[in-house]
Amino acid sequence: MSGIDLKKFIREIPDFPKPGILFYDISTLMRNADAWQMATARMAHAVAPWQPDQLAAIESRGFLTAAPLATRLGCGIIMLRKPGKLPGETISHSYDLEYGSDSLHIQSDAVKPGQRVVVTDDLLATGGTLAASIDLLRKAGADVVGASVMVELTGLGGRNRLDVPVHSLLTYAE
Numbered sequence: 804m805s806g807i808d809l810k811k812f813i814r815e816i817p818d819f820p821k822p823g824i825l826f827y828d829i830s831t832l833m834r835n836a837d838a839w840q841m842a843t844a845r846m847a848h849a850v851a852p853w854q855p856d857q858l859a860a861i862e863s864r865g866f867l868t869a870a871p872l873a874t875r876l877g878c879g880i881i882m883l884r885k886p887g888k889l890p891g892e893t894i895s896h897s898y899d900l901e902y903g904s905d906s907l908h909i910q911s912d913a914v915k916p917g918q919r920v921v922v923t924d925d926l927l928a929t930g931g932t933l934a935a936s937i938d939l940l941r942k943a944g945a946d947v948v949g950a951s952v953m954v955e956l957t958g959l960g961g962r963n964r965l966d967v968p969v970h971s972l973l974t975y976a977e
Contacts, residue, residue: 809845810973812838813954827954827975829925833867842972843868846951847875849970853949855921857881857914861907861936862888864925868953872923881913881920883936894943898935905932907939916944927952927971930961937967 812832819826833839850858850872859881860869866882873880882889886906893908914920922936927950937947947967955962955971962969 807838807841809838809842813973827926827956827973829864829953832953839871842953843871843875846953846970846972847872849972850921850949850951851876853921853968854919855948856918857920857945859883859909859920859922859936859940859945859947861922861924861932865923868925868951869923872951881909881940883907883909883922883939894939896935896939896942898931898938900931901929905935907932907935909939909943911943914940914943914945917946918944919948920945921948922950922967923952924950925953927955927961927969928959930959930964933961934964937965 812835814828814831816826816828855878857879858869858873860866862884869880886908889908889910892911894911895906895908897904897906920940933950940947949968951970953972955974957974958976
């Protein structure tokens with residue numbers, strides 16, 4: 804399995820969620836047990852040198868990548884969620900998107916000051932959500948040491964918006 808091409812397990816869906824967009828569907832990778840094990844092992848191998856205390860998972864597909872990584876790395880998970888989804892006191896960060904704005908929240912006690920945190924998500928496209936996540940984590944006191952994603956669309960330049968090292972399991976030029 805070590806030489807397996809994981810791109811063979813990613814389904815490409817044209818015109819989703821709207822015309823002109825080519826969607827890279829990770830669900831087909833996730834439902835193949837061997838490919839999913841290999842994908843999470845490769846991600847864990849790349850993230851381990853950053854020695855995270857916590858993984859920060861961006862709602863919602865970031866939860867899917869963070870859970871097996873945290874288990875492999877022996878660290879915890881912090882959930883970054885949409886408004887109204889977390890109980891207790893939260894810290895929020897609003898950010899602009901291509902067509903509007905959004906907000907992410909973290910529980911105010913989720914991070915101890917100076918904890919090493921790696922942000923995880925399924926996709927890096929324009930980088931807006933990942934950049935906002937890093938800002939939110941820093942506002943909460945985290946030392947954000949890296950970001951790891953399943954798929955990066957390199958042609959959109961998202962990593963240029965980030966000031967931390969980025970690991971991408973799979974890259975596509977589109």
